[in-house]
């Protein structure tokens with residue numbers, strides 16, 4: 140049944156110095172699903188993302204993407220697998236010396252041989268797809284609002300139509316209405332492009348609105364995975380607090 | 396390995412029919428997009444896209460097919476034999492069409508355009524000058540304000556800037572002046588020896604260093620060293636919105652950032668100039684001693700009796716002005732930095748260029764001024 144598993148993490152241990160962040164962690168992301176990853180701040184959600192995409196070298200363990208081992212790749216092999224995913228970093232990480240459109244063109248320049256004018260048009264298309272106006276293209280990231288920057292970062296992540304999308308707290312710091320718009324956008328793009336999405340978030344509303352399955356990180360491992368209804372019945376105290384605390388209940392009320 | 400994308404174009408009455416095959420993805424469409432753009436589409440009133448042989452399709456592929464359809468009149472794409480996903484992608488591409496096709500936004504390089512750019516540059520230069528002068532006024536007001544109320548002065552900042560841009564610049568200023576003094580003496584020695592008047596090297600070194608080189612060298616070193624540091628420090632604070640935070644907390648960036656720097660430069664530039672003059676004359680005396688056998692004591696005696704002391708005061712009088720210019724331009728460009736790394740770099744470059752330019756121009760004005768005064 141490995142056929143429909145997009146990302147398979149096995150026995151992953153990561154550490155910074157003596158500080159172990161993950162200890163023999165296992166995780167599966169199925170093809171075509173949106174997996175929400177939650178957990179208290181500092182449990183290593185961002186580090187897990189970095190370990191999967193090869194930005195953080197694990198101490199032990201393997202990461203397989205579409206049945207291909209991507210741990211410890213270098214050079215051309217790494218470049219090749221980088222085509223498989225787009226990443227939207229926690230704070231956008233747009234290049235501040237490039238315009239928004241040029242930001243989206245960076246991956247195209249690096250990985251394809253498209254002619255320049257077509258690249259520009261495609262970049263504009265991606266920006267429209269992420270819900271930005273054509274007028275945003277020539278602006279610099281510093282001239283955009285937080286929400287627009289996140290959309291621009293999403294457009295850059297989608298530049299090469301990767302089958303997998305990593306989002307690190309895409310709605311953090313956005314107002315609820317913009318955040319809801321972003322949730323819808325992710326959901327729509329996911330179904331239009333049949334993406335597999337790895338979504339790190341703290342936002343219960345985002346989880347309810349977008350995720351097919353949720354993985355809870357804690358105590359250096361994945362302590363539970365499953366659809367949201369299943370997790371509500373889990374008796375881990377943190378999960379109970381998370382879903383049945385005041386904010387979790389509000390989200391549940393909004394859902395029904 | 397992806398299949399190369401290919402297509403066949405046929406007409407069927409007035410309707411075009413595009414049969415596509417292979418993989419149409421962002422990695423493969425590079426060549427074919429140009430080919431497709433070169434196709435003649437006159438006489439088409441709509442396009443049918445046959446996707447029976449189509450391999451993989453992504454948004455980039457859908458985009459160029461849709462763009463082709465736009466050109467083929469009507470702008471409607473009718474996919475035939477297409478998978479659900481391909482249909483959805485083509486539909487999405489059609490929904491996201493740009494409002495207008497700006498394929499040709501070339502830059503103009505005509506004569507009119509040259510004139511326009513020249514005009515803009517001139518206006519920009521005038522604006523810059525006016526704004527710098529108004530910033531000068533603003534700073535002087537703020538400084539006067541502080542002088543009347545010394546308790547509001549940021550003493551720590553003042554002393555720290557004095558150390559960073561004054562004390563730490565002493566070695567480089569001394570070193571360079573010494574060498575320039577040596578060079579002036581050498582040139583004087585070789586030129587004057589033709590007339591057998593090598594003793595005038597003393598006057599040459601004395602007047603050149605006291606009146607011009609001491610202060611100009613100091614100012615240029617400060618423009619390169621301190622001015623750019625001011626711009627970078629304040630600019631980095633602007634980039635991280637620290638200056639805005641300061642303002643909201645009731646601190647005036649003028650008082651906190653600009654005034655201490657201006658005062659520090661006002662105090663330190665004359666000190667540095669004095670050091671430059673001492674070392675410059677020292678360099679001259681050193682060469683005179685080695686190359687011309689003019690004993691340092693003789694050198695000093697001649698300097699005292701034949702080089703009027705006014706030269707020294709002329710040189711020193713320019714020092715605070717140059718110091719203020721460096722501080723002002725550095726701070727102003729720093730405060731003008733926007734949010735991007737790019738603008739920080741631009742501002743730093745601009746501030747050094749403007750400072751050097753102003754120093755030379757002001758020095759020329761001083762020369763005319765003192766000439767008229769007969770000093």
Ligand SMILES: Nc1ncnc2c1ncn2[C@@H]1O[C@H](COP(=O)(O)OP(=O)(O)O)[C@@H](O)[C@H]1O
Nearest residue numbers: 155158160178179180181182183184185186187
């Ligand atoms: N570059 C780093 N150096 C040292 N420790 C780090 C580094 N990055 C993250 N960590 C540690 O790893 C842990 C997990 O961090 P992170 O993945 O950012 O948490 P979150 O789940 O909030 O995204 C934290 O305890 C953090 O201190």
Ligand SMILES: [Mg+2]
Nearest residue numbers: 184185186229
């Ligand atoms: Mg994080």
